[in-house]
Amino acid sequence: MTLPARPATQAPVPAERLPVETLELIRRGVWLIAFRDLRDDDLANDAAQETVARLLEAVDRDAAAIANPAGYARGIARHVIADTRAGLARRQPIEAVADSYAHAVSVDPLAETMRREERDRVRAAFATLSRADREVLRTLYAGNLTPGELASRNGEPPERVRKRKSRALERLRQAFFGHAEAPSRTSEGTPHGDGS
């Protein structure tokens, strides 16, 4: 899997002219990274807010030095997430262990924090897929295989797996976004729909 050396979705915006929409986009992106790494909605929110706050502080100090705000923000985010991880164990009181154990064995953090209606829409759409399509997605997403690896494993032409995956994803996108393509405007809802 390869990416362009520096994806060119946006030309870097000089930090002194950072629009609110760009800051919000950065905050949502940091939230996704932090949610993946920390598995906690509140911690991800805190990390995203902290990252944006530090970015703005840096802009206030020396905006001209920040040629690429998204890259700069990601660097901040990595430190914030690492600090959060390191502090998790230290902050956990020993008295909480028994309770948190009982909680952890019965609750899926993702199911708990995922925006409910988004999750339900995806699940409902997933249920309408053919068995073969569901199985392809299950193997790719739960088994973490690429379409090529799955095709090789099943002895199928890779193109067949890719087509099946594309067809299934398009149906899920319809359910998730209300249209076939992912949103391209910053006015979409927040990652978890809590208005934060």
Add this chain to the structure above:
Amino acid sequence: MTQQPACPLANRDELARSFVADALRGPDKDAFEEHLLGCATCQGEVRLAFGIRDSVGARRPARRFLVPASLVLAAASVVLLVVPNRSPSVTDLGRVESPPVYLPVPVRGGPIMAMFEDGMRLYEQASWAGAADALRRAAAGGAPTDVAWFFAGASELFAGRPDSAAAAFARVIALGEGPYLPEARLYRAKALLRLGRSSEALAELRLVPAGTAVAGHARALGDSLAGRGVR
């Protein structure tokens, strides 16, 4: 409202899938995460990928911090039982001769980490039941989750509780991509074999990725099961 430029990434769905599985590495990871902070389209794809993982029953990827990168499992510690002059039963194939090796490194403190270290001390002393209990509580309290659940599962195996072991390894597997995932699949298969659930064991073995340290063991064991008619 600001109209964003079109996303130039043709393979964004694959990148999103890999992102949520925490399977991107090196420059790909750096580039995509930076891109993600400026691309609403890819943010939507990532949210969808989280939703798909939820729908297919996968869980969050492993939380990696403090210890795991420095821990090394000795894959060779998994030994298939070979009994001279007798073909081992399917249940015998689930036997594990030696516990996975844990190589400790200094870690930052806190009560949970102390509990984790206590668990690993008990593990090294072959106090399996105590180790399993401490490691489960440490995992629940925030210790490096994949490591703690993995060694909790190994402790359960040696404590003679394959059902609890299978459940603990399933926790590691449910965390998704991580350094302990291939080993967890192998050992879960072993636990399932001890329970007589050979078909499930074979299915788990087939999910051990090629090219990993335990892939050879998994394949040999899978072939052995298939040779006994397990499907």
